[in-house]
Amino acid sequence: MKLITESVQKIDGISLHTIDTDKYKTNTIVLKLKAPLDEQTLTERALLPYVLQSETKSHPTTTELRGYLDELYGATLNVDLMKKGEYHVISIRMEIANENFLKDKTPLLTKALTLLSEMVLNPILENGSFKETTIENEKRSLRQRIQAVYDDKMRYSNLRLVQEMCKNEPYALHVNGRVEDLEKVTSASLFNYYQKVIEEDQIDLYVIGKFNEKEVKETVSNQFKVKNRDPKMVKLNHQNVSKVNEVIEEQDVKQGKLNMGFRTNITYTDSDYHALQVFNGIYGGFSHSKLFINVREKESLAYYAASRVESHKGLLMVMSGIEFNNYEKAVSIIKQQMEAMKNGDFSDQEMSQTKAVIKNQLLETIDTPQGIVEVLYHNVVADKSRDLSEWLQGIDDVSKEDVVKAANKIDLDTIYFLTGMGVNK
Amino acid sequence: MEKIQLEQLQEELFHEKLPNGLEVYILPKSGFNKTYATFTTKYGSIDNQFIPLGKNELVTVPDGIAHFLEHKLFEKEDKDVFQDFSKQGAAANAFTSFTRTAYLFSSTSNVQENLETLIDFVQSPYFTEKTVEKEKGIIGQEINMYDDNPDWRLYFGVIQNMFHNHPVKIDIAGTVESISKITKDLLYESYETFYHPSNMLLFIIGPVDPEGILYFIRTNQEKKEFSEQSEIQREFDPEPEEVAEKKQVLKMNVQSSKCLVGVKAKSPSRSGEALLKHELSLNLILDVLFGKSSKVYEELYNDGLIDETFSYDYTEESGFGFVILGGDTPNPDELSARIKETLLNVNNSQINNEQLERVKKKKIGAFLRSINSPEFIANQFTRYAFNDMNLFDVVPTLEKLTLEDIQNVANESFEEKYITECHVVPKK
Numbered sequence: 001m002k003l004i005t006e007s008v009q010k011i012d013g014i015s016l017h018t019i020d021t022d023k024y025k026t027n028t029i030v031l032k033l034k035a036p037l038d039e040q041t042l043t044e045r046a047l048l049p050y051v052l053q054s055e056t057k058s059h060p061t062t063t064e065l066r067g068y069l070d071e072l073y074g075a076t077l078n079v080d081l082m083k084k085g086e087y088h089v090i091s092i093r094m095e096i097a098n099e100n101f102l103k104d105k106t107p108l109l110t111k112a113l114t115l116l117s118e119m120v121l122n123p124i125l126e127n128g129s130f131k132e133t134t135i136e137n138e139k140r141s142l143r144q145r146i147q148a149v150y151d152d153k154m155r156y157s158n159l160r161l162v163q164e165m166c167k168n169e170p171y172a173l174h175v176n177g178r179v180e181d182l183e184k185v186t187s188a189s190l191f192n193y194y195q196k197v198i199e200e201d202q203i204d205l206y207v208i209g210k211f212n213e214k215e216v217k218e219t220v221s222n223q224f225k226v227k228n229r230d231p232k233m234v235k236l237n238h239q240n241v242s243k244v245n246e247v248i249e250e251q252d253v254k255q256g257k258l259n260m261g262f263r264t265n266i267t268y269t270d271s272d273y274h275a276l277q278v279f280n281g282i283y284g285g286f287s288h289s290k291l292f293i294n295v296r297e298k299e300s301l302a303y304y305a306a307s308r309v310e311s312h313k314g315l316l317m318v319m320s321g322i323e324f325n326n327y328e329k330a331v332s333i334i335k336q337q338m339e340a341m342k343n344g345d346f347s348d349q350e351m352s353q354t355k356a357v358i359k360n361q362l363l364e365t366i367d368t369p370q371g372i373v374e375v376l377y378h379n380v381v382a383d384k385s386r387d388l389s390e391w392l393q394g395i396d397d398v399s400k401e402d403v404v405k406a407a408n409k410i411d412l413d414t415i416y417f418l419t420g421m422g423v424n425k
Numbered sequence: 426m427e428k429i430q431l432e433q434l435q436e437e438l439f440h441e442k443l444p445n446g447l448e449v450y451i452l453p454k455s456g457f458n459k460t461y462a463t464f465t466t467k468y469g470s471i472d473n474q475f476i477p478l479g480k481n482e483l484v485t486v487p488d489g490i491a492h493f494l495e496h497k498l499f500e501k502e503d504k505d506v507f508q509d510f511s512k513q514g515a516a517a518n519a520f521t522s523f524t525r526t527a528y529l530f531s532s533t534s535n536v537q538e539n540l541e542t543l544i545d546f547v548q549s550p551y552f553t554e555k556t557v558e559k560e561k562g563i564i565g566q567e568i569n570m571y572d573d574n575p576d577w578r579l580y581f582g583v584i585q586n587m588f589h590n591h592p593v594k595i596d597i598a599g600t601v602e603s604i605s606k607i608t609k610d611l612l613y614e615s616y617e618t619f620y621h622p623s624n625m626l627l628f629i630i631g632p633v634d635p636e637g638i639l640y641f642i643r644t645n646q647e648k649k650e651f652s653e654q655s656e657i658q659r660e661f662d663p664e665p666e667e668v669a670e671k672k673q674v675l676k677m678n679v680q681s682s683k684c685l686v687g688v689k690a691k692s693p694s695r696s697g698e699a700l701l702k703h704e705l706s707l708n709l710i711l712d713v714l715f716g717k718s719s720k721v722y723e724e725l726y727n728d729g730l731i732d733e734t735f736s737y738d739y740t741e742e743s744g745f746g747f748v749i750l751g752g753d754t755p756n757p758d759e760l761s762a763r764i765k766e767t768l769l770n771v772n773n774s775q776i777n778n779e780q781l782e783r784v785k786k787k788k789i790g791a792f793l794r795s796i797n798s799p800e801f802i803a804n805q806f807t808r809y810a811f812n813d814m815n816l817f818d819v820v821p822t823l824e825k826l827t828l829e830d831i832q833n834v835a836n837e838s839f840e841e842k843y844i845t846e847c848h849v850v851p852k853k
Contacts, residue, residue, distance in 0.1 A: 003458075019542040021456065022456060023454075023456045023457060023797075024797045025434070025793040025794070025796055025797055026790075026793055026794050026797060047636045061723070062717070062723065062724070062726070063718050063719075063720070063723045064718075065724075066717040066718035067717075067718035067783065070716070070718050070783045070784065070786060070787040071783060071786060072790070072791030073786050073787070073789055073790030073793070074786060074787030074788065074789070074791045074794075075790065076794070089541040092668065095794055096790070097789070097790040097793045097794070098793070101434060101629035101793055102433070102789070102793075103433075133727075137726065137727060137729075140729055140732075141732045141733065144530070144681060144732045144753060145732070145847075147680045147681050148681060148734075148753065150679070150680045151575050151680055151681055152574070152575075152576075152677040153573050154570075154576075158510070158759060226645060231605075251678055252678040252852065253573050253678060254569045254572045254573050255566065255569035255570050255572070255573050265651055286511060286516075287507040287516075287517070288507055288508050293505075296563055297505065299563075300559050300560075300562030300563050301562070301566070302563070302566050303563055303564070303566040303570055304570075321569070321570050322566065323566070323569075349512070352509075352512075353511045353512050356511065356512070356513070356514030356534070357511050357514055357515075357516065357532070359534075360514040360515060360516065360532055360533045360534065361516070362533075363458040363459065364458060364533060366458065366515075367457050367458055367459045367799070368797070368798070370597075370795070397685075
C-alpha cells in the first residue's frame with residue numbers, strides 16, 4: 001500500500017509537490033523557503049514572512065486582506081520559521097475549505113494560490129520598497145515574539161541549552177532573530193534581502209487535498225514564475241566533545257528546568273538514523289521510556305522527563321522540570337540510563353514496544369496535512385529520498401546491536417540548569 | 426444501532442445507548458491510518474460538592490481530586506497501563522477539564538486490543554495509600570510547572586476575578602496543600618459516584634467497522650456488573666451575577682506584560698439548542714468586533730497594543746460562562762480600557778448583515794477545518810453531548826442565526842458589572 005502519493009514537478013525555480021487525498025474537508029498549501037542559517041541575515045529573514053503576509057496589491061491593508069480571507073470561508077494564512085539542521089526555513093501556509101462541502105461552489109483553491117503568489121512574488125511597494133508603516137509594525141511584533149521566549153521557562157531553558165552547547169555554530173542562532181539587529185533593519189535593506197531570497201532560496205510548494213491536479217499545475221506555472229537556481233547547501237560537521245559543559249543559571253522560578261544536550265553524531269541521511277530513533281524511543285521519547293519510568297514513576301522527581309532528537313543536526317535533547325535540590329539526583333539518573341543504553345541494558349520487549357509506537361507515530365503524523373508536509377520535507381532538507389514505507393521497514397529492521405552501536409556514538413555535551421535565586425545546588 | 430447521515434459532510438455517525446447507560450458513538454473514517462478513542466466521564470474540577478453514591482449527605486472533597494484520580498487510574502496493582510498501550514503500538518493520554526475527565530488512545534494497529542485496554546483500565550480502579558502518596562510528588566511538580574507559566578496564571582487569574590463561589594475558579598490540579606489531603610478512600614468515593622457508565626460517553630473515530638466494534642463493546646460491558654445508579658446529586662453554592670473582583674495584577678518573572686479581560690455570562694443556565702445558539706451568537710459578535718478584519722483589531726495592532734497572541738473566545742457550561750479576550754501587550758491598562766470601551770459601546774448599527782454573513786462564512790470554513798481532526802471531533806462531540814447539544818448542528822444553526830439574534834445577545838451580554846481584567850507584569 002502506498003502511504004502517501006506525492007507527485008513532484010519542477011517548474012523553473014520551484015518544486016511543486018502535490019499530494020492527492022480525499023481525507024480532508026479542506027485543501028492545504030504550504031510554501032517553504034530554505035536557506036542556510038546566517039548571522040548576517042538572520043533577523044531580516046525572521047521579519048520577512050510577516051511583512052509579506054500583511055497586505056497585497058489587491059488587498060492593500062491588513063484589514064482588507066483579512067476580510068478577503070474571511071470571505072473565502074475563513075481561509076487561514078499564517079507564517080512561521082524553523083531551524084532544520086543549519087537551515088533557516090520560512091513556511092507560509094494556507095488552508096481553505098474544499099467547496100465540495102459547501103453549498104457555494106466558488107473555486108477556492110485557485111483563489112488561494114493566486115493570493116499566495118501575489119503575496120510572495122509581487123508584494124505591494126512604496127517608492128520601490130516595502131511600506132515603512134508595515135515594517136515598523138512588524139519590527140515591533142517581532143521584538144515581542146523574541147522576548148516572549150524569556151517568559152516561557154520551558155522554551156527559555158531549551159533555547160539556553162542550545163546557545164551554550166552550539167556556541168560557535170550557526171545552530172545556536174535563534175529562528176526569530178535578535179533584538180539588537182532589529183534597529184538596523186530598514187525598508188530598503190529588507191527589500192534587498194527579499195530579492196535575494198526570491199532569487200536564491202530553495203522553494204518548495206506543497207498542495208494537499210482533493211483537487212484537479214492539472215488545474216493546480218497550470219495555476220502554479222502561470223502564477224509562480226521564478227528563475228532556476230542552485231540552492232546553497234550546508235555541509236554538516238559533527239563536533240567533538242572534549243569535556244562536559246555545565247551551566248547553572250538563577251532566576252525567580254518555582255521549578256527548576258534541567259536540560260541536557262548530547263551529540264548523537266547521526267543525522268537523517270545516515271544509515272543508523274533508524275537505530276537512533278529506536279534508541280530515543282527506549283531512552284526518553286515516550287511514556288514507556290526509561291526516563292519517564294525512572295525519573296517520574298520510580299522517583300517522583302518530575303512531571304515530565306523526556307528526550308527528543310534533532311534529526312538534521314545530530315543532537316539529542318533531554319528535558320525535565322524538577323525541584324531545585326534534586327539536581328544531582330536527576331542528572332545522575334539521566335546519565336545512568338544513558339549508560340544502561342550503551343551497555344545494551346534493555347529488553348526485547350522494550351525494543352518491540354518502541355518500534356510499534358514509532359511506527360504508530362509516523363502513520364499518525366501523515367493523517368494531518370501538516371504532518372504530511374513535515375515528513376516529506378525531511379527529504380528536501382537532507383537531499384535524500386526516503387519513502388515512508390522504507391522508513392517503516394527501516395525501523396522494523398533495527399536490531400538490538402544497532403541500537404547499542406548508535407548509543408555508543410552519543411556524547412553528553414552540555415548540562416543546563418535553570419534554578420531559583422540563591423539556591424545552592 | 427442508530428445510523429445518522431451527515432449529508433453535507435459526507436460522513437456517517439453510529440450511535441447506541443447500552444443497557445447500563447453508556448453512550449457509544451462511532452464515526453468511521455476510511456483513508457485515515459489512525460483510530461482515536463475517548464472514554465469520558467462527566468466529572469471535572471467543578472464537581473467538588475456532591476452526594477456520594479449510596480449515601481445521603483453532601484460532601485466537599487479536596488481541590489484537584491478529579492485530576493488526581495485521572496493520574497491514578499493509569500496505575501494498577503501489577504502494572505502501568507501506559508506500558509500495555511505501548512506494547513500494542515498505541516499512544517495513551519488523559520486530561521481533566523472543568524467539567525470532564527477524558528481517557529484516550531490513538532493507534533494505527535491493534536484497535537480492538539487498545540479499546541479493550543482503554544475500557545477496562547478506566548473501569549477497574551486500583552488505589553493504595555502508598556501509590557497515592559507517590560503521586561503527590563509528581564502532581565506537585567505539575568502544579569509548580571503551571572505556577573511558573575504566566576499564561577496559565579493569567580487565565581486562572583481572570584476566571585478567579587469573575588467568580589465569588591463557583592468552583593470553576595479553582596485550579597484544575599488543586600494546590601500542593603489541597604492534594605495533600607487526598608486519600609485512597611476519597612478517590613474510591615469519587616470514582617464510584619462519577620464513573621458509572623450512565624455518566625460516561627465512548628467515542629471512536631477511525632478506519633473501523635462500526636458493527637464489529639459495537640458488538641465488541643456490548644460484549645465487554647455485559648461481562649461487568651454495575652450497581653444501579655440514580656441521577657448524580659451535585660451542589661453549587663449560589664453565585665452572584667456581578668464579578669467578584671474588578672481587577673488583579675500579578676507580578677511575575679517575565680519580560681513582557683499580558684492582559685486578559687473577562688466578561689462573566691449573565692444567567693448561564695442554558696443547555697441544548699438554546700446554549701448552542703447563544704454560544705455561536707456570542708462568538709460571532711466577538712468575530713465582528715475583534716476579528717483580524719475588524720476596525721478595532723486594526724487600531725489596536727497599529728497602536729502597538731496587541732500582537733499575534735491576541736485571542737478571544739466564549740465558553741459556557743454547567744452554570745458558568747465567560748468571554749475571555751486579550752494577549753501580550755506593552756500596556757495592559759490601555760488595552761483593557763480599549764477592549765471595555767468596545768464592548769460597552771456596541772450598538773446595533775455596528776453589526777450589519779454584510780458583516781454577519783462574512784463571519785458566518787468564516788465560522789463555516791473553520792468548522793470544516795476542525796473536522797479534519799479526529800481529536801477535535803471526539804473531544805468536542807463529547808463536550809456538546811454532555812450539554813445536550815450536537816456538534817454536527819453547528820453549521821445549520823449558524824446558517825439560521827439572524828442579525829436580530831446576535832444583536833440581542835450583544836445588547837444583553839456586555840455590561841460593566843460583568844467585566845473584569847487581569848494583568849501579568851514584570852516584577853521590579
